Amino acid sequence: MSIAIRPATGGHVAAIDALLRRAFPAPDEAMLVQRLCIDGDMVLTLVADDEESGALAGVIVYSRMTVEIGGKSIGAVALAPLAVDAGQRGQGVAEALVRASLVQLADAGAMLVFVLGDPAYYERFGFSADWARGFASPYAGDYLMALPLQGGAMPCGERGAATHARAFAQLGGNS
Template sequence: MTSSAIAIHPAGPSHVAGIDALLRGVFPRGDEADLVRHLCIDGDMVLTLVAAEEDGGAVIGMVAFSRMAVTVGDRPVRAVALAPVAVAAGQRRQGVAEALVQAGLDRLEREGIVLCFVLGEPDYYHRFGFHADYARHFASPYAGDYLMALPLQGGLMPCGVRGEARHAEAFSRLG
């Protein structure tokens, strides 16, 4: 975070309209706003963080982490998907997205999440330790170089034959 006037904290009911407006402004088709809404309605949202002005001002950034069904060696592993992350146009390239993602990963690690997956630009997500090699050999409709994973508990990948990495149902509704 680059400004002391911005705070990162878990989203609450007072942030719903601001998150929706931010997502619809950053992603004009509305798919990401609909994704977040469906994840919440379906009960699959694990963590949503917002970056907002400390004085109770507008939401300028957000990141969401949702439940995934992941197996390693035929055993379930606690895992989440990172998506979406968004920052208002006037606040980009100031470290807001990076601070949101890192705060989320830190919190999820403390809460015992083992793996975090992301579907995105490798050049961006490598800075956090995400890599396609960690996601390889998981059966997923998103498999490929843009599906990456990050082992959270000390950086160790769970042992065993990788199985399936299934995103929450809301992802299948994306256009």
């Protein structure tokens, strides 16, 4: 299989929504992406297209966060969701999406990326719960991980709040 990673366009909206609804047991992630888009909080959305069939193989979405270190706001984003079509799993689609997106975010000047996920998966990209420790977040714990992008350097200072976009508070029907 050959995939092409590219920025999502308006033409991908329906396919992204359908993929998210198939990939997760509840519509929460699809609704999250809709809310992030409506609220203007999406920072980067990349898709993986199967070049042979033209079908959407996967998607990765990043949204803006408000993060403070040493009393100063730093450029930070949240990775969520990451989804791959069931028929394309195990073929490196998710890894290609993560790696391509981290390069783009670093090039755009983002300082820090947070993800709430399985450490066994995300640690391969350099994410660590240690980088996220000390930030005030309702998601704090072993599954909240962070990755400093600019040469792996974490800005100095006391860690303050790490606040996800408003749409995250509405996951699971909470509003």
